[in-house]
Structures are given as C-alpha cells and as structure tokens.
Amino acid sequence: MNIRIKFKKYGVMKFIGHLDIMRYFQKCMRRAHIDIAYSEGFSPHQIMSFAAPLGVGITSDGEYLDIEVNSTLSSKESIDALNQVMVDGISILEYKKLPDMAKTSMSLVAAADYLVYIKDNYTNPFTLKELEEQMHAFYQQPEILITKKTKKSERVIDLKPFIYDMKAVEYNGKPAFFLKVCTGSSSNIKPELVIEEFYRFCEIPFEPLAFQIHRQEVYVSSEEIPVKGEHERAEYAEKLSLMKKEYAEKGLEFPAFFTLGELGEDIL
Amino acid sequence: MNQLALSDEILLSIDKPARYIGNEVNMIRKNPEDVSIRFAMCFPDVYEIGMSHLGIQILYDMFNKRDDVYCERVYSPWPDLHKIMKEQDISLFTLETQSPVKQMDFLGITIQYEMCYTNILQILDLSHIPFMATERTEDDPLVIGGGPCTYNPEPLADFFDLFYIGEGETQYDALFDLYNTMKAQGKNRQEFLREAAKLPGIYVPSLYEVTYQEDGTIASFQPKYPDIPTTIRKEIQMDVTDTTYPHKPLVPFIKATQDRVVLEIQRGCIRGCRFCQAGMIYRPVRERDVNMLKECAHDMLESTGHEEISLSSLSSSDYSQLPELINYLIDQKGNGVNISLPSLRIDAFSLDVMSKVQDIRKSSLTFAPEAGSQRLRNVINKGLTEEVILHGAGLAFEGGWQKVKLYFMLGLPTETEEDMKEIPRLGDKIARRYYEIPKEQRNGKCQITMSTSFFVPKPFTPFQWAPMCEKDEYLRRAKIVNTEMKEQLNRKSLKYNWHEADVTVLEGVLARGDRKIGQVLLKAYEKGCIFDSWSEFFDNDKWMEVFDECGISIAFYNLRTRSTDEILPWDFIDCGVTKSFLKREWERAQQEVVTPNCRMQCNACGAARFGGGVCLEHQN
Structure with missing residues (x-):
C-alpha cells in the first residue's frame, strides 16, 4: 500500500539539507513504528521517495514524501505517532493512502507555490502598490530572458513560460512575492532566479540572503494521469472526465493543478 | 524555538550549518533558570567526530539526569566558521540553548588524542575565556578536562582549572554537590578548587609545584599545601x-x-x-x-x-x-x-x-599483528601468531572473502630491518594461502592491504621509557617495507600504505611532555595551528618554528631512552x-x-x- 505524507519544515530545520532530511525520515519511520516496506536484497532499504528536494535555507508548508507500507493505522493515528517522534521544525500534516499503482510524487511534480519575503533585518525597497505595478510590468514582457549557468555551459532561456503566476502579496504587514513556478525533474525554476531577474528589471541591487523563500504547496498537473497500469489509467481518466463535467455544469473553470495530497485519501 | 547564535547569513555561507544548530533527536531541553549548574561539554574536534564519541553521550545523559544540572554540548567550529567568529568577534556558544560558553559554570573538555590540543585553545579563545587558568576570574567557567590524555595532563596543565582522572561515572556527583554547597556559601573560585582537589580523582594543577634538574628532567613534583594529595588515583566504575x-x-x-x-x-x-x-x-x-x-x-x-x-x-x-x-x-x-x-x-x-x-564480497577481514615478525610480536606482547593469522585468513578465503587488511606499527622498541621486512612477507604468505584454493573455486585475485603507523610511546605503558625515532628514520623504515614488498611473489595482490611521520613526532612530544610544553601549544595556536589531526590543516613548519622560538628540544622528549629512575611528568597519577x-x-x-x-x-x-x-x- 502506498502512502503520501505531507509535512512542513520550518525554524532551524531549514538548515538541514535534503539528503539529511531523507535520513532523518528513515529513522522517524522506525521510531514511530510505521510498518514501512523494505526493498529486497542483502542490504534492504525503506521504500521511500520525496516529491521535490527543498534547498538549504528554504522553509515549507507543503513537502511530500511517498512510502510503501505493509500495513497501517488510520491517518490520524499515524500522524500522531509520527509527530510524537518529530523534532522542532518538522510537523506531519497529512498521511493519505494513494490509489493502487499510483505514480510517485517525484514523477508527478509539475508546479510549486512560493512566498518570498524580505527578512526583518533588510529594508524592503517597495510599497505594496509599487510592487504590484512593477510585477505587473515585469510579467507583461513578451519574454523574460535569462542566462542559466550550469557547470558545463551557459544558455539563454525564456523564464516566462515557466512562471505560472506571479503577484504581490502582503506578509506580516509588508509587501512580499507570491510565485507559482514550474517545478520537477524535467524543468525546474528556482524562485530566487525569478526574483533576481525581477530586481534586475527594477534596477535594484539583488542580495540573495535578504530573502526568505517559503514553499507553500506542490502540485501535479490536472491533466496528468497519476497512476500506472492500463486498467487503473482508464479508471482515473473516467473519473477525471466526470470531474471536468461537474466543473463545467457549475460554470467553474477546471483547475490546472491539483495538490499532491489531493490524489490520496484519508485512512479512517 | 531557540534563537540561533549565528545569523542566517553566516549559517548559509558555511559548510554544514547543521553542526551548529542543535535540535537533534533526543536533545535534552531544560530551562537554564531551573538549574544551579550549567555545564558545557566539549569535544574539541568537528561535530561529526565529537558526536560519535560514546563517553560524552554517557556523561551528557548522566549529568542531565540531575535536576540541578543542565549539560549542553560544544564542538570545535570548523575553520570556515572559526575565521568568521574571529573577524566578527562572535562568542562560542552551546548547541542546546545557543548560550555563550562563557556563561556556563563548567566547561568540560574531553581529551581523546594529543593532536586536538590546539583545538582546546581554540575553544577557550572563541569562548573569550583566558588561556591561562591563573588569569581566570569569577566570570569564567571552571575548565575541567577528562579522557585518556589526562593520564598525562601536564602539557595542558596551564590551561585547565582541574582534571578528572579516570572514568566519569563515579565522582561528578560529588563534584557538583561540592560546587552547589560552596556557591551557596559564597565561596570563590580558588576556595572551590582547593576543596575539589581533595575529591578522589580530581587534579588541580595550580596546586602543585614542579621543579626541574639541570638536564631538564623533573627534580620534584609536590603539592603546594599539606592537605592536597600527592598522588591522584584514577577513578573507576x-x-x-x-x-x-x-x-x-x-x-x-x-x-x-x-x-x-x-x-x-x-x-x-x-x-x-x-x-x-x-x-x-x-x-x-x-x-x-x-x-x-x-x-x-x-x-x-x-x-x-x-x-x-x-x-x-x-x-x-x-x-x-x-x-x-x-x-x-x-x-x-x-x-x-x-x-x-x-x-x-x-x-x-x-x-x-x-x-x-x-556482505562477504564487499567486506574485508582485519588483522592487527602490529609487528611483522614473531620476535617483535613477542616484544610487544601481541599474542597473535602467524599460524593463527594464516589459519583465520584460510578459513575466511574458503568462506568467500578476498580482502584482508593488516595493521602494523613501525618504530617499535628493538625493531630491526629483518622485522620490517617480515611485514610484506607476512602479507605475501597470506596471499599464498589464498592462491592455494583451486582456481575454479576462488573469485579472482585477493587484495592484501598493509598499513603501518609509526609507534608513539604512551604514558602508563611498559614502553613509556622507550625512545622514538626521527622523522627521516621513520620514512627510511617505511621505504624498507615498500622495497621488500616489491620483492614478493604475490606483489600484485599486495598494497602498502604508511602514515605521515611529522605528526608522529609531534604526537610523541605531546604524549610524554611536561609543563614546559604548554608555551609551545599556546604559540602554535597563536600562529594559527588548529585541527592538527586533519592533514589538510596540519602545518609542521609552524610547529617546528615554535619549538625553535621556545628553545624546546624535541630530542629531549622523543629520542632519549628514559631511565626507570626518572620522575616522569605523570608519575603523580596512580592508574x-x-x-x-x-x-x-x-x-x-x-x-x-x-x-x-x-x-x-x-x-x-x-x-x-x-x-x-x-x-x-x-x-x-
């Protein structure tokens, strides 16, 4: 049985990198007596995968990991058991059963929401209104070209198609950025890249350490069939068309994304 | 959640910020206001090394079982952070509450190996605690040392207020009780140390006086007061x-x-x-x-x-x-x-x-014959015989193992060229044993790795009187082994590694040093020596400069055969x-x-x- 766990990462835990968070969760599963499945072979390891690695320094309200279990308690009991063994700075929010043959969250990730705000000890160059105007102007450009440097090469890419949404918001009474950007293994846009380019557009010096990046949610495309297997896929496709019909009947726009958590259901 | 001692800017600019934030699973949380004794427990090396040490885990748990003590941890900031802390004058802090070490009642430092001595000075320096115990005031924590190196605490005597000699389980309760009582009575640091020195296993170096003969050896080692014990017996659980x-x-x-x-x-x-x-x-x-x-x-x-x-x-x-x-x-x-x-x-x-x-295919067998010849193994009293090694290796090879690691020391007392040459010969015999297995039953080549370190005589061993060699002599011996290895039939299955000799020479001085070595340590630290046990940071030239400047002869500490009548710096300890x-x-x-x-x-x-x-x- 596959389980999708949603957790938040905050406080000092933002300094713990992705690989260490994986090792941390392996130990948590054992401490919380989650009946997690192990791979076969001489040195078995827990069957566990994370949706999208979070960089050091970034906090999040919407991290996902998938595990395979042999048996499980209810969602509530499992969340409680896991939260009993968590450290300050990580809390379990959801523990949901996935459909059989579910694809891993890692293969599904398509987008993520970020709140980016300026830390208290840095000055904020904008009022909310200014920020709204500037961001509008920035986003209205026909293309947003940046030079992406990798270890081997430099290439110019257009950021715009990867920015799904971008707006000014208020956070703690101060103007902040909201971004919905393309995320995942095929193409991944770091929010700081967008902010950096925005600052260049505004002709304001960019200080990377001035920003706290906070991931809010991680999404799968609503067009994606998140299961494997012919039968399962057909079943899901049918469900999807029913949903679309419902939305249409109510005159609502069908959402472009679902949260990763929406694909699972609570265990009662 | 705690406010961290380091800013985001610092933590995000250094390697492995997780070393400095605490918050680990099973970390003890207490309100410092609820305790009468705050104790900073330090392992003077990088976090990953220090966190692996069992002794600290035992004491951390034991101290924190007391309601009146809060024991927190401190490790050596890595050189990247060290530089920032010096530049920005940031005070060293505990992991648990991120409080300045200077605010603690005690700073306990476990001393596991000689090459961490300059890191101890780093800890004091970054904590803004005076290096010299005699210069500390009521505002400074009591600095207490423990661990195996305290069986010769003398090179560090200037820097510690007290040492705990032996196993930690037995006397800390009495020490803490004494501290509480004397603190309640408004007694000062000196008065406390004077009383603490009477507890079993506690050594307060400032209460002892050492005099030297003209040749540099110790003439006398005496307590300054009649109520202070002349010998300190190790504590044992x-x-x-x-x-x-x-x-x-x-x-x-x-x-x-x-x-x-x-x-x-x-x-x-x-x-x-x-x-x-x-x-x-x-x-x-x-x-x-x-x-x-x-x-x-x-x-x-x-x-x-x-x-x-x-x-x-x-x-x-x-x-x-x-x-x-x-x-x-x-x-x-x-x-x-x-x-x-x-x-x-x-x-x-x-x-x-x-x-x-x-997994047999991946794992290797380890033997530590320590010496190549039976003669030299008898000298060092290592019971392992060639027959036992070949038998064990044979069993293992038949069970599917192919990799063997062998550990030896060079520079042991009485060592001859023949003893050195026996090292690769033993490796070869093990390889021969492997190739006795019919070809169709074995899995390719075997791999015999021989490593040598250079022997450093340690206090409270029968070799505490033994001479060491000079650096070049160590390297000459390693070369003899290497040359002999190339003569072996199965040389293609043999591999030989040897240690650095510089560090060995220094380790020898620190292991059997006396109080005169304190000034060398301080000067070396001031010249920038830290993390000496890390080859990427060890700077032998700086150390050699310091010995010159202090007029301290390495030969005096390393090259003499000590007389069994000589008063050794650690003789006042009864182990x-x-x-x-x-x-x-x-x-x-x-x-x-x-x-x-x-x-x-x-x-x-x-x-x-x-x-x-x-x-x-x-x-x-």
Missing part, C-alpha cells in the same frame, strides 16, 4: 552493569563518523599489549551483564531509529557472553538492523557471524597498574618474553586492588 548508560542517545542530522547505536559491552582488555595505553589504564576488565546489554540495545535502537548497532570494546572476542548477545541482535535483524563488529578475533565463530551480518609492573614488562619486552593474558594468569599488575572484574574470576 567497578560495576559496569548497575550503572548509568544512555538509553536515548542523541541522533545527529548530518552523518556522523559513528552513524549507529554504540553499545559498550565491556571496559578494559585482558591482553596486555605493551604499546597499548588503553589496555593498561582501563584495567581490570569488567564485563557488562548480557541482559543489561540486550535491554540497552533494544531501547537505543527504539529511541534513535538507527539501523545499525556497533559493539564497542577493546577486544570483543574476549567478552564471555558474545554468542548470546550476537544471536539476540541477529534475531533483531528482522527489523532491518545491521550489526557492526569491530575488534573481533578472526575464527570460525566470528566468520560465521560476519557471514550473517555483512591502578603499578610502576614496578610496568618496569617488569619493559624488561620482559627486551628479553622477548611473552606475558600471559589476565584470564590465563594474574600477572600482579596492581589492578586487583580495585577488587573486581577479571581479577576476581581467578578466585572462583
């Missing part, structure tokens, strides 16, 4: 079963050197190898009851979520209940628990166990084993005579007066 042991050890976020549960199954060693300090100072051997160990193993695996458990002892095969313990742990393997078994003797039993808990036993062993070494181990025969080393452990087994 005789009952290692009914005692404190952490059931909820800390679990670091980043991978520590020991990323596993560590279970100390016994203390001490029956073997009596003449170079080995641990084998002498932890006498007598005391075993923990197997039921206690099972319970500890279970609880620690449960509370940490670790997937691996390591049995810790100087010689695991000598633990009498080993099969029962291992079978218990193998039964737990159903839960995905791995077992790591260091210091096992290679025999049918251990090979059977290893084949159950390890249980008597000086006459050590002298006897030193003589027997020169006669190439082996001394039987403690289970075969009591050799009257002196440890029997502790009234327990292996010493009592003979009476049954």
Whole structure:
C-alpha cells in the first residue's frame, strides 16, 4: 500500500539539507513504528521517495514524501505517532493512502507555490502598490530572458513560460512575492532566479540572503494521469472526465493543478 | 524555538550549518533558570567526530539526569566558521540553548588524542575565556578536562582549572554537590578548587609545584599545601552493569563518523599489549551483564531509529557472553538492523557471524599483528601468531572473502630491518594461502592491504621509557617495507600504505611532555595551528618554528631512552597498574618474553586492588 505524507519544515530545520532530511525520515519511520516496506536484497532499504528536494535555507508548508507500507493505522493515528517522534521544525500534516499503482510524487511534480519575503533585518525597497505595478510590468514582457549557468555551459532561456503566476502579496504587514513556478525533474525554476531577474528589471541591487523563500504547496498537473497500469489509467481518466463535467455544469473553470495530497485519501 | 547564535547569513555561507544548530533527536531541553549548574561539554574536534564519541553521550545523559544540572554540548567550529567568529568577534556558544560558553559554570573538555590540543585553545579563545587558568576570574567557567590524555595532563596543565582522572561515572556527583554547597556559601573560585582537589580523582594543577634538574628532567613534583594529595588515583566504575548508560542517545542530522547505536559491552582488555595505553589504564576488565546489554540495545535502537548497532570494546572476542548477545541482535535483524563488529578475533565463530551480518564480497577481514615478525610480536606482547593469522585468513578465503587488511606499527622498541621486512612477507604468505584454493573455486585475485603507523610511546605503558625515532628514520623504515614488498611473489595482490611521520613526532612530544610544553601549544595556536589531526590543516613548519622560538628540544622528549629512575611528568597519577609492573614488562619486552593474558594468569599488575572484574574470576 502506498502512502503520501505531507509535512512542513520550518525554524532551524531549514538548515538541514535534503539528503539529511531523507535520513532523518528513515529513522522517524522506525521510531514511530510505521510498518514501512523494505526493498529486497542483502542490504534492504525503506521504500521511500520525496516529491521535490527543498534547498538549504528554504522553509515549507507543503513537502511530500511517498512510502510503501505493509500495513497501517488510520491517518490520524499515524500522524500522531509520527509527530510524537518529530523534532522542532518538522510537523506531519497529512498521511493519505494513494490509489493502487499510483505514480510517485517525484514523477508527478509539475508546479510549486512560493512566498518570498524580505527578512526583518533588510529594508524592503517597495510599497505594496509599487510592487504590484512593477510585477505587473515585469510579467507583461513578451519574454523574460535569462542566462542559466550550469557547470558545463551557459544558455539563454525564456523564464516566462515557466512562471505560472506571479503577484504581490502582503506578509506580516509588508509587501512580499507570491510565485507559482514550474517545478520537477524535467524543468525546474528556482524562485530566487525569478526574483533576481525581477530586481534586475527594477534596477535594484539583488542580495540573495535578504530573502526568505517559503514553499507553500506542490502540485501535479490536472491533466496528468497519476497512476500506472492500463486498467487503473482508464479508471482515473473516467473519473477525471466526470470531474471536468461537474466543473463545467457549475460554470467553474477546471483547475490546472491539483495538490499532491489531493490524489490520496484519508485512512479512517 | 531557540534563537540561533549565528545569523542566517553566516549559517548559509558555511559548510554544514547543521553542526551548529542543535535540535537533534533526543536533545535534552531544560530551562537554564531551573538549574544551579550549567555545564558545557566539549569535544574539541568537528561535530561529526565529537558526536560519535560514546563517553560524552554517557556523561551528557548522566549529568542531565540531575535536576540541578543542565549539560549542553560544544564542538570545535570548523575553520570556515572559526575565521568568521574571529573577524566578527562572535562568542562560542552551546548547541542546546545557543548560550555563550562563557556563561556556563563548567566547561568540560574531553581529551581523546594529543593532536586536538590546539583545538582546546581554540575553544577557550572563541569562548573569550583566558588561556591561562591563573588569569581566570569569577566570570569564567571552571575548565575541567577528562579522557585518556589526562593520564598525562601536564602539557595542558596551564590551561585547565582541574582534571578528572579516570572514568566519569563515579565522582561528578560529588563534584557538583561540592560546587552547589560552596556557591551557596559564597565561596570563590580558588576556595572551590582547593576543596575539589581533595575529591578522589580530581587534579588541580595550580596546586602543585614542579621543579626541574639541570638536564631538564623533573627534580620534584609536590603539592603546594599539606592537605592536597600527592598522588591522584584514577577513578573507576567497578560495576559496569548497575550503572548509568544512555538509553536515548542523541541522533545527529548530518552523518556522523559513528552513524549507529554504540553499545559498550565491556571496559578494559585482558591482553596486555605493551604499546597499548588503553589496555593498561582501563584495567581490570569488567564485563557488562548480557541482559543489561540486550535491554540497552533494544531501547537505543527504539529511541534513535538507527539501523545499525556497533559493539564497542577493546577486544570483543574476549567478552564471555558474545554468542548470546550476537544471536539476540541477529534475531533483531528482522527489523532491518545491521550489526557492526569491530575488534573481533578472526575464527570460525566470528566468520560465521560476519557471514550473517555483512556482505562477504564487499567486506574485508582485519588483522592487527602490529609487528611483522614473531620476535617483535613477542616484544610487544601481541599474542597473535602467524599460524593463527594464516589459519583465520584460510578459513575466511574458503568462506568467500578476498580482502584482508593488516595493521602494523613501525618504530617499535628493538625493531630491526629483518622485522620490517617480515611485514610484506607476512602479507605475501597470506596471499599464498589464498592462491592455494583451486582456481575454479576462488573469485579472482585477493587484495592484501598493509598499513603501518609509526609507534608513539604512551604514558602508563611498559614502553613509556622507550625512545622514538626521527622523522627521516621513520620514512627510511617505511621505504624498507615498500622495497621488500616489491620483492614478493604475490606483489600484485599486495598494497602498502604508511602514515605521515611529522605528526608522529609531534604526537610523541605531546604524549610524554611536561609543563614546559604548554608555551609551545599556546604559540602554535597563536600562529594559527588548529585541527592538527586533519592533514589538510596540519602545518609542521609552524610547529617546528615554535619549538625553535621556545628553545624546546624535541630530542629531549622523543629520542632519549628514559631511565626507570626518572620522575616522569605523570608519575603523580596512580592508574591502578603499578610502576614496578610496568618496569617488569619493559624488561620482559627486551628479553622477548611473552606475558600471559589476565584470564590465563594474574600477572600482579596492581589492578586487583580495585577488587573486581577479571581479577576476581581467578578466585572462583
């Protein structure tokens, strides 16, 4: 049985990198007596995968990991058991059963929401209104070209198609950025890249350490069939068309994304 | 959640910020206002090394069981952070509450190896505590040292207010009680130290006076006051079963050197190898009851979520209940628990166990013959014979192993060229044993790796009087081994590594140094020497400059054969084993005579007066 766990990462835990968070969760599963499945072979390891690695320094309200279990308690009991063994700075929010043959969250990730705000000890160059105007102007450009440097090469890419949404918001009474950007293994846009380019557009010096990046949610495309297997896929496709019909009947726009958590259901 | 001592800007600009934030699983949280004693426990090396140390885990747990003590941890900031802290004048802080170390009542430093001495000065410096104990005021923590290097604390005597000699389980309660009482009475630092010096195992260096002969050796070593003891006997926890042991050890976020549960199954060693300090100072051997160990193993695996458990002892095969313990742990393997078994003797039993808990193709067998020839093994009293090694290796090869690691020392007392050449010859014999297996039954080539370190004589061993060599001589010996290896039939299956010689020379000085070495340490630190045990930071030229500037002769410490009549800097410590036993062993070494181990025969080393452990087994 596959389980999708949603957790938040905050406080000092933002300094713990992705690989260490994986090792941390392996130990948590054992401490919380989650009946997690192990791979076969001489040195078995827990069957566990994370949706999208979070960089050091970034906090999040919407991290996902998938595990395979042999048996499980209810969602509530499992969340409680896991939260009993968590450290300050990580809390379990959801523990949901996935459909059989579910694809891993890692293969599904398509987008993520970020709140980016300026830390208290840095000055904020904008009022909310200014920020709204500037961001509008920035986003209205026909293309947003940046030079992406990798270890081997430099290439110019257009950021715009990867920015799904971008707006000014208020956070703690101060103007902040909201971004919905393309995320995942095929193409991944770091929010700081967008902010950096925005600052260049505004002709304001960019200080990377001035920003706290906070991931809010991680999404799968609503067009994606998140299961494997012919039968399962057909079943899901049918469900999807029913949903679309419902939305249409109510005159609502069908959402472009679902949260990763929406694909699972609570265990009662 | 705590405010961190370091800003985001700093933490995001340095390597592994997780070293400095605390918050680990099983970290103890207390309100500092609720305790009367705040204790900073320091391992003066990088976090990943320090977090792997069992002794600190034991004391951290034990101290925090007291409601009136809050014990927090401190490790050496890595050079990247060290630089920032110096530039920005940031005070060193504890991990738990991120408080300045300077605010603590005690700063306890465990001293595990000589090459961390400059890191101790780094800790004091970054904590804004004066280096010299005599310059400290009521605003400074009491700096207390413990661990194996305190069996010769003299090179560090200037920098510590007090040392705790021996095993930590026994006297800290009394020390804390005394501190509380005297603090309540409004007594000052000096008054406290004067009283503390009367507690068993506590050494307050400022209360002792050393005078020297013209040749630099010690003329006298005396307490300054009549009520201060002339000798300090090591503390020892005789009952290692009914005692404190952490059931909820800390679990670091980043991978520590020991990323596993560590279970100390016994203390001490029956073997009596003449170079080995641990084998002498932890006498007598005391075993923990197997039921206690099972319970500890279970609880620690449960509370940490670790997937691996390591049995810790100087010689695991000598633990009498080993099969029962291992079978218990193998039964737990159903839960995905791995077992790591260091210091096992290679025999049918251990090979059977290893084949159950390890992947044979990947793992290697380890032997520590320490010397290449039987003659020299007799000198050092290493009981391992060529026959045993070849038999063990043969069993292992037939069981599917192909890799063997062999550990040796060069520069042992009485070593000849012939002894050196026997090292690769032994490697070759093991390889020959492998190729005796019919070709179709073996799996390609074998791989025999021989490593040599250079011998450093340690206090409280029969070799404490022995001379060392100069750097070039060490390297010449390594070359002899290397050349001889190339002559061997199976040279293509042999590999030889040797250690740096610079560090060995320095380690020798620090291990058997006296109070005159303190100034060398201070100058070396001031010149920028830290993390000397890390080859990327060790700067031998700086050290050599300092010895010159201080007019201290390395030859005096390293190249002399000390007379057995000489007053050694550590003679005021009574480690249980008597000086006459050590002298006897030193003589027997020169006669190439082996001394039987403690289970075969009591050799009257002196440890029997502790009234327990292996010493009592003979009476049954």
